[in-house]
Amino acid sequence: MDSPSFSSFEALVDSMSREVWENMRRAVELGKWPDGRVLSVEQRALSLQAVLAWEARNQVPERERTGHVPRPDCESDHIHSLEQILTLRPAKGDDDHA
Structure with missing residues (x-):
């Protein structure tokens, strides 16, 4: 399947409502459309x-944007109470690759 041309992609984005944006964002997050159909790799990337x-284009506030990670120095001290030390170990079978 050919990718849409830049102008048709632009037209798609221009025509999106907030509801479409929310549904598409959720589909990317879950890997499936609201009706349960799985997104292909290409659909997920384009979405x-x-x-x-x-x-x-719609000047969504930074803290609402996809992928936004709040910085601890910008948040309340509550974020610090959520900190946890993690210990990383190789997955089973990966012991030989150290």
């Missing part, structure tokens, strides 16, 4: 591009 482009 993510559309979501990000829509956010930029």
